[in-house]
Amino acid sequence: MSETERKDQIPGTELVRGIWVDVLGGDDFTDDESFFEIGGDSFAALRVLDQIRRQTGVRVSLLAFVDDPTVAGLRSALTAGQPADRPAGLT
Template sequence: MSQQREQIRGVWEQVLGHGEFTDDENFFAVGGHSLLAAQVAARINRVTPTRIAVRDLFDHPTVAALDELIASRTV
């Protein structure tokens, strides 16, 4: 598993207050909402070299999808 994917998962755990997310769980299905999405985007922007917008979390709502999006923008 990539370090970046673990960072994303860690951000979710911090923001949502619980952990053990699989790569394919939907952020909004596990308790996320728009205000928490803004927090996730801000924290991810601090720990990765690429910037994401809140909208990106709506379009890529899983750890795996966000990881792939960030990786595609980093290259």
């Protein structure tokens, strides 16, 4: 199994890629490229995080996204995120 095939089987990878394609308007990126280096900006990042929250019910912080602004990093942050119905900062 190739690295790409393995990544495709991790929950959230295709979801994150799809959101990036929608927000960035193209799919010419890899899982390890920085969102900001391929044309994303802070407003686009907020749109990505909003779509993730709406589609999954999970809140990922902007800080978590900026810390690793890649598809792989956002997928990891998504699995560690908290339910969107909880206020940020509460466990």
